[in-house]
Amino acid sequence: MNDKTSDIENAVSVHNVYKNYGDVEALRDLSLDFPRGQLTSLLGPSGCGKTTLLKIIAGLLRANSGEITVNGQPVAGPGPDRAFVFQDFALLPWANVIRNVAFGLELRGVDRSEREAIAEKYIGDVGLKGFEKSYPHELSGGMRQRVGLARALSVDSQVLLMDEPFSAVDEQTRRKFQEDLLKLVKNESKTFIFVTHSIEEAVYVSDQVAILLPRPSRVSEIIRPEGFRHKDANSIRRDPEYLDIVDRIWASLRTYVE
């Protein structure tokens, strides 16, 4: 990262983005900034376009109009500055853990010994040491997503895009993941964009929660839960501010839930 890019306050900026699927208007005039080094959640009821927005930032979908910049550079497609964590893990079933984790580097042409060394480090970091030679079908849901996370970390992108990464894992694993994610945000100087439909999860992990309302999607409110950010992981869930924010968000979302 050179000095010029790190001077820009927002790692990712989205301005006046429109997206239509045929006649259906998915996003209308949506603007949102993602501060560097922080975790921003996109929260909203299903069908509100959170994943669409995330995929537009990833360069996997094209907006009909509007401007998306990452480190001041306009997005024209997937780039080395962004890595994606998928809701359904998107692991290659025929590849073992180490090849799956190293797959991002493999596609970038890093040679085998080097990419496996890097992959090994991140496999250790996500707590999967000893499972390098296992295949995805031999792992639990939570472990599979750790593989997906290690793959995204190993390409060392500045921006991590996470599409409901914990929605397919069981509740206990999910809590553990959320605590680990807090540590990750603190330790890595990366910008996280996190899509979720769980209010508690969004408030628990985020520096900034963007609430999206559906049909067509726009940002209705941005909440920055700051009071309990310095507290340790265990006491956040009992913090009065945490509980207040969760209630407030539910109050504004409930009318949109059938």
Next chain:
Amino acid sequence: MSFAFPTFIESMAAFWTLLVDGRMFVAYVETLKPLVVGVLISASLGIGIGLAIGLSRKFDWLVSPIFVVMQTAPLAALIPLLVMVYGIGLTSKVFVVCIMAMPVIVLNTSGAVRNTPASIIEMGQSFLGTRLDVILKIILPAASPIIFAGLRLGVSAGFIGAILSELKITPTGVGDIITYSRSIADYPSMYAAIFSIILLAVIFLNVLERIEEYLFKGSRQTYVSE
């Protein structure tokens, strides 16, 4: 028992005789020519065309009907046409094998390619894979179990095609043993020849399965997503 239905022992004895006097080997040298050439063409071209159909809607629209027609056409009725155009030599026989073997390989491959889970393709794109990377490292391995299923079906159909061509075009190889034995009422030899082709097909399919197991040890597992 009718004279046309020899006992199993009689047929096996005839099978042994054909083996020992070498007629079987001479016959297979002839029969394997259109079979091997036809199956190789069907497999390579079939997988290639199937891949293109699976990747491109336009190509699908343009080419798919040909293979649907090939698969449903009454082949025996078309053989005289082939002979008129390509003569009675190897070319016509290879064509018959291909017409039998190729459609199922093409249709299986294109279906498998089209059904590659969208998320692993997106994964490849988001991690900066080129189009070729995505095809070679994601789509083809993901499609390989169904491509191989198509190959197995295609190869079995190819065996039928090879014998059909020898019965319908010019009696050579195993087809000649079948035709000749029937004409002199040597039914045990006829059944022995039919038995030999079934045996060869079973052995060949088993070898194919071994190759598949060796090549794609992990990919037989189902996708891991909830």
